[in-house]
Amino acid sequence: MSRNDEAAARAGEAPEDLAVPETLEAFKALANPVRLQIMRWLRNPDVEFAAYEPIADRDTVGVCVSHIQAKSGLAQSTVSSYMATLERAGLVRSTRVGKWTHYRRDEERLRRLSEAVGGLI
DSSP states (O other): OOHHHHHHHHTTOOOTTSOHHHHHHHHHHHTSHHHHHHHHHHHSHHHHTTTSOOSSOHHHHOEEHHHHHHHHTOOHHHHHHHHHHHHHTTSEEEEEETTEEEEEEOHHHHHHHHHHHHHHO
């Protein structure tokens, strides 16, 4: 954490690289239990999605949305909406591989969010 971030934390503000509105947007996205579960699954995709043959390298591009849909048992439109919410909040990144969209966690953003939470509480 930079000196400015430490000073912001002491003053009850979020670190410079993660504004309060962005932090709140992430909290809103994670407030849904299914979206939170998806984020947990994406933490270790090779284990969590071992039953599904990868379409592309999971470490590089992430997990195919069809596999997330199959594992969750939810409608495709619901999963697409959930993933769009997580992406708008900056928690996941998407990559197109052919006709399929793949998602992976944005670990750098999650690290900054964790630091911001530590500075706010």
